[in-house]
Amino acid sequence: VGPDVIDIRKLYAQTGKFTYDPGFLSTASCNSTITYIDGDKGELLYRGYPIEQLAVNCDYLETCYLLLYGELPNPAQKADFENRVMHHTMVNEQMQFFLRGFRRDAHPMAVMTGLVGAMSAFYHDSTDINNPEHREIAAIRLIAKMPTLVAMAYKYTIGQPYIYPKNDLSYAGNFMRMMFATPCEEYKPNDVLVRAMDRIFTLHADHEQNASTSTVRLCGSSGTNPFAAIAAGVACLWGPAHGGANEACLNMLGDIQKQGGVAKIGEFIKQVKDKNSGVKLMGFGHRVYKNYDPRAKLMRETCYEVLGELGLQDDPLFELAMKLEKIALEDEYFVARKLYPNVDFYSGIVQRAIGIPVPLFTAIFALARTVGWIAQLNEMIGDPEYKIGRPRQLFVGASSRNVKPIGER
Numbered sequence: 246v247g248p249d250v251i252d253i254r255k256l257y258a259q260t261g262k263f264t265y266d267p268g269f270l271s272t273a274s275c276n277s278t279i280t281y282i283d284g285d286k287g288e289l290l291y292r293g294y295p296i297e298q299l300a301v302n303c304d305y306l307e308t309c310y311l312l313l314y315g316e317l318p319n320p321a322q323k324a325d326f327e328n329r330v331m332h333h334t335m336v337n338e339q340m341q342f343f344l345r346g347f348r349r350d351a352h353p354m355a356v357m358t359g360l361v362g363a364m365s366a367f368y369h370d371s372t373d374i375n376n377p378e379h380r381e382i383a384a385i386r387l388i389a390k391m392p393t394l395v396a397m398a399y400k401y402t403i404g405q406p407y408i409y410p411k412n413d414l415s416y417a418g419n420f421m422r423m424m425f426a427t428p429c430e431e432y433k434p435n436d437v438l439v440r441a442m443d444r445i446f447t448l449h450a451d452h453e454q455n456a457s458t459s460t461v462r463l464c465g466s467s468g469t470n471p472f473a474a475i476a477a478g479v480a481c482l483w484g485p486a487h488g489g490a491n492e493a494c495l496n497m498l499g500d501i502q503k504q505g506g507v508a509k510i511g512e513f514i515k516q517v518k519d520k521n522s523g524v525k526l527m528g529f530g531h532r533v534y535k536n537y538d539p540r541a542k543l544m545r546e547t548c549y550e551v552l553g554e555l556g557l558q559d560d561p562l563f564e565l566a567m568k569l570e571k572i573a574l575e576d577e578y579f580v581a582r583k584l585y586p587n588v589d590f591y592s593g594i595v596q597r598a599i600g601i602p603v604p605l606f607t608a609i610f611a612l613a614r615t616v617g618w619i620a621q622l623n624e625m626i627g628d629p630e631y632k633i634g635r636p637r638q639l640f641v642g643a644s645s646r647n648v649k650p651i652g653e654r
């Protein structure tokens with residue numbers, strides 16, 4: 246279907262031959278009009294718009310509208326969409342009892358996987374994935390309630406009362422209030438920090454057919470309900486090779502810092518290059534980007550803004566991260582493999598400065614990615630070629646044999 250793409254379905258129909266491609270290195274699983282990545286140039290477009298322009302000129306809910314409906318909203322559409330989302334921010338009170346079943350020290354992603362999956366038990370009018378109206382209301386509910394669930398998971402961990410949503414705040418401002426306010430005092434979100442949080446959401450909103458998005462599509466392809474499909478995406482995102490890299494990256498920076506900071510970078514890089522060590526430079530490398538991830542650049546700029554606002558310009562972890570980046574980008578190992586910082590390299594520094602606890606980083610990624618997952622799910626179901634996803638295998642196990650009675654085995 247083009248100079249670089251072969252459609253092998255005809256070959257399969259005629260000969261029964263299929264391809265072997267573990268990790269899907271060379272397999273396109275769908276047509277998509279949502280997100281475009283040019284990995285060699287380091288370019289990312291949502292519906293044709295460069296991420297650099299969206300991050301500066303639009304807020305997250307405008308970006309959500311764009312991803313879901315294909316165009317940026319006009320003022321009336323924006324107001325209507327915000328109104329719809331911000332009027333679905335509360336979750337059913339029963340959710341609190343469900344949350345209470347978790348240990349207080351549970352990882353937030355364990356809790357989020359459960360809470361998002363549990364939503365399908367609450368909203369029976371939006372569980373038919375093949376019904377566009379059900380999908381639409383499920384989309385609004387998921388986007389609206391994810392911040393509430395993440396904040397509840399956090400408040401539960403620290404034993405503070407839940408803070409109910411305040412719908413006249415912005416999406417990001419409301420989230421920060423639910424995270425950081427207490428019933429004892431007024432909380433006024435800082436505009437610079439709210440803007441940074443909103444940008445984190447925008448930068449994470451979609452990223453074409455990554456592992457979690459492919460999981461959501463595969464899960465949804467069975468006809469399950471939208472909440473279950475998104476819960477599958479949350480579970481997949483958790484892994485350190487994917488969304489869990491932001492947490493792993495900040496922990497890595499913290500460890501290097503404890504061992505001596507900048508002076509220990511050389512030793513750390515040596516370890517990373519030793520294939521037997523099992524150590525990776527977290528926040529570096531990407532399946533598609535073989536150049537600087539544009540989101541990492543924006544995240545690094547946001548570091549300056551946030552740290553400047555908080556008077557933390559000399560933040561040792563930021564200094565360490567920048568030095569680590571510089572050394573890695575001059576090292577033959579990283580140059581030869583085209584390994585550059587990805588979005589997770591700097592996002593943890595911003596989140597930590599804002600006051601987000603490290604284990605919550607990936608839950609915030611999940612919150613932001615929810616819209617991308619939904620847009621991809623909608624696109625899949627609207628595609629006339631959509632079928633249940635069902636990869637094949639090369640069987641390399643035992644051939645047919647007889648079961649011996651237990652006494653003879």
Ligand code: ACO
Pocket residue numbers: 455485486487488490517524525526527528529530531532533582584587588589
């Ligand atoms: N540190 C050290 N070496 C690396 C790294 C890294 N972060 N990333 C890749 N490499 C090496 C591999 O060991 C491999 O080396 P080899 O050719 O000598 O065997 C080579 O670079 C190619 O890497 P692959 O693992 O084949 O690349 P793949 O596309 O399968 O993996 C991935 C991409 C998972 C992102 C990988 O780069 C990685 O694990 N990075 C660290 C985790 C991370 O930051 N994940 C976030 C990704 S972005 C996101 O999900 C939001």
